Amino acid sequence: MLTKNPLARRASYPAELRSIMSIEQAERSRTWLSHWDQLTAGPTPLRELPALAASLNIARLSVKDESVRSPLGSFKALGAPIALVRLILRMFPERNLDALALIDGKYANLLKDFTVISATDGNHGRALAAAARSFGCQCVIVLHANVSQEREEAIAAYGARIVRIAGNYDESVAEAARLAAENNWTVVSDTSYEGYQDIPRDVMQGYGAIAAEILAQGNVAPGQPCPYTHVLLQGGVGGLAAGIASYFWEFFGEHRPTFIVVEPVQADCLYQSALQGRAAAATGSVDSVMAGLACGETSPLAWRFLENSVDVFMTISDDDAVTAMHQLAGKQRDDVPVVAGESGAAGMAGLAVLRANEALSAETGLDASSHVLVINTEGATAPSVYRQLVGEPHESVLARQAAWLAR
Ligand SMILES: Cc1ncc(COP(=O)(O)O)c(C=O)c1O
Known part of the structure; x- marks a missing residue:
């Protein structure tokens, strides 16, 4: 399913949004993150997949590969640590803490009784746990049944x-809030709600590092045209899409690329938001093989950035995601193999669905001249699920990737 967003517009990035998320703040986050030892040094690869592009009849397909961002296996490693740094700096204004020393664990004594808590469907919780351990604070993670x-x-x-x-993701969010209130812990969530915006803003701001790297890797200077006609972004609560779209929007203004947000059909909260013109809830079961995207509620803060910048919202099936995992694993074609987890492959899956249908391609302006960017947001974060869905372990895809790159 697909809906064009009637609120999408081509205009310069509004000052009101810039005061919440900006390239300047994203750059600061990026500098801090470069000191965290849980991240791989340097930018993640921006891969070209010419064979897959040819089979989709588009001019170029670029994949930003966040599976190698860190041993944590996903782009989420950029969000939680930044939110935690900024939270701790705000908590002790009189101490004038140094962000880099904090990341190095130099204030572990000060933080040893400070506890952060979050609900998660996997990746955010892993990143928060890793950041808490590096900085020296305590961490509690609430997991739902699935x-x-x-x-x-x-x-x-x-x-x-x-x-x-025993409940679902939204119930785990409520339980985290309850436990935090009961124990005087601090919720570090990647989604916003009424009266809770600063931390999810900082999480989203951390994701801006991906956009910054993409533009640097393409040598795109301010004032130059965007090399991409279309950017497909997978959506859970909308934070990833907001972090990337806001950066590109501020950089390219009215000449921004077309943004398409892709969600599982069972967890279509952003799609529903586009239909209703406000941050809305999903209509489906919120249970998808794309675990990271199985979110029932749109983040209202993320929606403020998406409502005018995303041109098209679409949904895909679990089978579409699995097909895209196969395509990216690269056995069928002579492109560099990429390990893409269930949620990681969703942007690619959206593109394949659109290109398989002439009317949908026409509606989204995709054609043989399009240069499309997708982001592989996770690798095999659940290795046994990956093996079962793709039919080979991710290690063997990585071995084929190494061989391909060495030739
Ligand atoms: C791998 C992966 N991709 C994409 C997303 C979507 O991010 P968001 O919930 O910020 O929209 C998630 C969220 O957990 C994820 O884990």
Whole structure:
């Protein structure tokens, strides 16, 4: 399903939004992040997939590969640490803490009794647990019934205390809020709600690093045209899409690319927001193989950035995502193989769905001259799920990737 957003416009980035998220703040986050030892040094690869582009009959397909952002396996490693740094700096204004020393764990003594908590469907919780451990504070993660044991273990490995509930993601968010109020802990969530905006803003701002790297890798200077005609962004609560779209919007103004947000059909909260013209809830079961995108509620703060910048909202099936995982694993074509997890492949899946249908391609302006950017937001964050869905372990895809790159 697809809907064109009637509120989308081509205009310069509004000052009101710039006061919330800006390239300037994104750059500061990026500098801080470059000192965190849990991130891979340097930018993540921006891969060209000419064979896949040819099969989709587009001019070029570029994939920003966030699977190698960090051993945490996803782009979420950019959000939680920045939110935690900024939160701690705000908590102790009189101490004049140094952000880099904080990231290095130099204030562990000061922070040893400070506890952060969050609900997660995997990736955000893993990133928060890792950041808390690096900085020296305590971390509690609330998991809903559908988060796999494998994902739980990956979070617990970073020293977080796990609380498992029987309900769904939205109930885990409520439980995290309840536990925080009861124990005087601080919620570090990647989604906003009434009266809770600063922390999710900082999480989204951290994602701006991806956009900054993409433009630097393409040597795009301010004032130059955007090399991409279309950018497909997968949506959970909308934070990733807001972090990337706002950066591109501020950089290119009215000449920004076409943004298309892709969600699982069972968790279509952003699609519903476009239909209703306000941050809305999903209509489906909110249960998808794309675990990171299985979110029932739009982040209202993210929606403020998306409502005028995203041209098209679309939904895909779980099968579409699995097909895209296969396509990116690159066995069928002579492109560099990429390990894309279930949520990581969703942007690519959206593109394939659009190109398989002439009317949808026409509606979204995709044609043989399009240069499309997608972001592989995660690798095999649940290795057994990856193996089962793709039919080979991610290690063997990585081995083929290494061989391809070495030739
Ligand atoms: C791998 C992956 N991709 C995309 C997203 C979507 O991000 P957001 O919830 O900020 O829209 C998530 C969210 O958890 C994710 O884990």
